[in-house]
Amino acid sequence: MKSRRKSPVNLVITEPQHCSIHLRLKILGRLPFFAGLSAKALEVINQRFVEVGYQADEMIYAAGDPAERLFVVAEGKIKLLQHPANGRNIMLHILSSGEFFGNLTTMGVVTYPDTAQAQTQACVLSIRADDFRQILDDHPGLALKALEVLGERLSSANRRVLQLSSMPVEQRIAFTLLELGQKLGYPQDMGMLIDVPLSRDDLAEMTGATPETVSRVMSQLQNSGIVVSGRQWIAISDWAGLEALAGQET
Amino acid sequence: MKSRRKSPVNLVITEPQHCSIHLRLKILGRLPFFAGLSAKALEVINQRFVEVGYQADEMIYAAGDPAERLFVVAEGKIKLLQHPANGRNIMLHILSSGEFFGNLTTMGVVTYPDTAQAQTQACVLSIRADDFRQILDDHPGLALKALEVLGERLSSANRRVLQLSSMPVEQRIAFTLLELGQKLGYPQDMGMLIDVPLSRDDLAEMTGATPETVSRVMSQLQNSGIVVSGRQWIAISDWAGLEALAGQET
DNA sequence: CGAGACGTTGAACCTATTCAACACTGGTGG
DNA sequence: CCACCAGTGTTGAATAGGTTCAACGTCTCG
Numbered sequence: 081m082k083s084r085r086k087s088p089v090n091l092v093i094t095e096p097q098h099c100s101i102h103l104r105l106k107i108l109g110r111l112p113f114f115a116g117l118s119a120k121a122l123e124v125i126n127q128r129f130v131e132v133g134y135q136a137d138e139m140i141y142a143a144g145d146p147a148e149r150l151f152v153v154a155e156g157k158i159k160l161l162q163h164p165a166n167g168r169n170i171m172l173h174i175l176s177s178g179e180f181f182g183n184l185t186t187m188g189v190v191t192y193p194d195t196a197q198a199q200t201q202a203c204v205l206s207i208r209a210d211d212f213r214q215i216l217d218d219h220p221g222l223a224l225k226a227l228e229v230l231g232e233r234l235s236s237a238n239r240r241v242l243q244l245s246s247m248p249v250e251q252r253i254a255f256t257l258l259e260l261g262q263k264l265g266y267p268q269d270m271g272m273l274i275d276v277p278l279s280r281d282d283l284a285e286m287t288g289a290t291p292e293t294v295s296r297v298m299s300q301l302q303n304s305g306i307v308v309s310g311r312q313w314i315a316i317s318d319w320a321g322l323e324a325l326a327g328q329e330t
Numbered sequence: 331m332k333s334r335r336k337s338p339v340n341l342v343i344t345e346p347q348h349c350s351i352h353l354r355l356k357i358l359g360r361l362p363f364f365a366g367l368s369a370k371a372l373e374v375i376n377q378r379f380v381e382v383g384y385q386a387d388e389m390i391y392a393a394g395d396p397a398e399r400l401f402v403v404a405e406g407k408i409k410l411l412q413h414p415a416n417g418r419n420i421m422l423h424i425l426s427s428g429e430f431f432g433n434l435t436t437m438g439v440v441t442y443p444d445t446a447q448a449q450t451q452a453c454v455l456s457i458r459a460d461d462f463r464q465i466l467d468d469h470p471g472l473a474l475k476a477l478e479v480l481g482e483r484l485s486s487a488n489r490r491v492l493q494l495s496s497m498p499v500e501q502r503i504a505f506t507l508l509e510l511g512q513k514l515g516y517p518q519d520m521g522m523l524i525d526v527p528l529s530r531d532d533l534a535e536m537t538g539a540t541p542e543t544v545s546r547v548m549s550q551l552q553n554s555g556i557v558v559s560g561r562q563w564i565a566i567s568d569w570a571g572l573e574a575l576a577g578q579e580t
Numbered sequence: 581c582g583a584g585a586c587g588t589t590g591a592a593c594c595t596a597t598t599c600a601a602c603a604c605t606g607g608t609g610g
Numbered sequence: 611c612c613a614c615c616a617g618t619g620t621t622g623a624a625t626a627g628g629t630t631c632a633a634c635g636t637c638t639c640g
Contacts, residue, residue, distance in 0.1 A: 086606095162488060164496035165577055172488055185481035187474065193485050216474065223473035224437065224466065230480040231435035235443050237487035238412060238422055244494035245538035246414035249596070280619060288495035293596060295620055311605060311618060327415055336638095499628070530587065540629060545588055561586060561637060581640100588635075595628085603620070610613085 099133025099203030128211045134198040143195045147183040156202025161195045171285040186213040252287045254326040271317035349383025349453030378461045384448040393445045397433040406452025411445040421535040436463040502537045504576040521567035
């Protein structure tokens with residue numbers, strides 16, 4: 081019953097050290113967020129952005145740092161963490177290409193409330209918070225889009241509160257896997273592969289459980305033929321079965 | 331050791347049935363949110379708002395209803411709830427005068443993700459979502475303020491995720507009481523009174539625990555001289571002691 | 581005054597944590 | 611190229627924190 085094999089998660093990224101996104105303008109222009117802006121405006125915005133590459137596990141900023149920048153993921157995956165007093169971490173989000181993080185609100189906020197860390201090798205664009213503020217002032221429509229983004233994050237956070245408050249671990253894991261599958265999954269022969277290297281500890285940080293418990297639940301899911309997984313990767317082989325475990329809607 | 335007495339929480343509200351805020355313009359004008367707008371602009375905005383009164387426990391909207399309106403609390407307290415599959419509720423927020431709820435984002439959102447219910451008798455102003463959208467278009471600065479509001483809510487939700495993921499019930503209750511005290515407390519002879527009628531069940535819905543557990547913890551806090559409480563009310567008599575229990579910063 | 585809501589307390593039970601030992605994997609250096 | 615080792619994952623047994631179910635006390639309102 082050993083279904084382990086070399087990780088099917090794709091890790092090839094353009095460049096090791098420096099992040100070589102030379103077509104930033106194209107990337108920024110493709111963001112739904114900036115859709116509708118003139119080429120000229122985009123060019124101006126583009127000039128304000130800086131690109132930086134990170135190794136897997138490298139920290140981008142730490143909770144409590146002065147919140148001077150807004151970031152956009154260009155390539156790779158970034159995770160947002162919180163740090164309780166006890167040693168463990170809590171993962172709030174995994175972000176992929178095109179998603180924002182850092183200081184999105186530009187005003188009252190003085191320090192980052194969470195820590196951003198590269199989950200894979202990654203390339204990130206960033207801009208000073210007050211430059212972003214300026215852009216929002218110049219293009220009023222953007223603030224509305226930013227509202228949408230924040231609104232979606234708020235809903236997501238509230239869903240998580242609901243899960244933590246009312247579901248047993250197995251159900252929380254089922255939900256989390258479904259969300260990951262939707263967001264980061266891509267179809268494979270063995271099922272819907274979650275296309276991020278993801279350890280038991282990572283899943284534990286996402287579900288508010290211990291790594292041991294996650295391991296037990298995953299074993300059980302594997303025995304039921306619902307997921308297939310190995311070192312740092314997970315694939316969902318029976319989506320409907322997982323939905324059934326989660327309770328109802330995705 | 332019986333410290334019960336008639337509830338010290340003030341429940342007097344202007345009018346029983348209809349909510350009689352005849353000075354809406356003044357109320358809206360006082361909101362930090364609308365600060366800086368001209369009297370003329372305020373007048374226009376004011377005309378778009380409607381006022382409605384609610385009895386305690388009355389529902390304002392239910393999760394899943396079409397999200398057509400944005401609300402502002404004029405008087406009284408409103409709670410925002412989520413409903414897990416199992417019978418229990420989860421309280422996301424208690425809002426008081428000047429705070430927004432309902433559809434703040436005006437676009438993608440089609441149904442309310444949560445339920446709004448009057449915690450006390452209350453008066454609420456509301457406006458159609460697309461009228462509000464129009465106002466945001468006319469006064470670009472407002473969208474930035476809305477961003478601030480949402481950003482603060484998001485932080486709050488994330489703090490709650492952290493608590494649920496990493497703290498035992500006692501600590502979560504301590505934190506929750508401190509937050510309530512900060513937001514709704516007012517000094518009294520017996521300590522910082524939390525100025526909302528609040529049952530054990532309410533606290534349970536806020537902390538992700540059962541009413542029984544909350545009752546046990548509260549008894550213990552009362553014996554330690556940290557809080558005083560009775561039927562539907564709670565006062566914090568030893569703020570520093572409560573902070574110590576919560577761990578560190580407020 | 582009575583009824584129903586609210587609160588308290590006890591005891592059994594159960595889920596998830598904790599601590600610990602062990603197994604597998606992949607990468608590194610000899 | 612192989613052996614080893616650290617990181618990762620698995621599994622077991624004991625424990626603890628919280629829930630559940632149930633009974634009872636107490637306050638408030640009609």
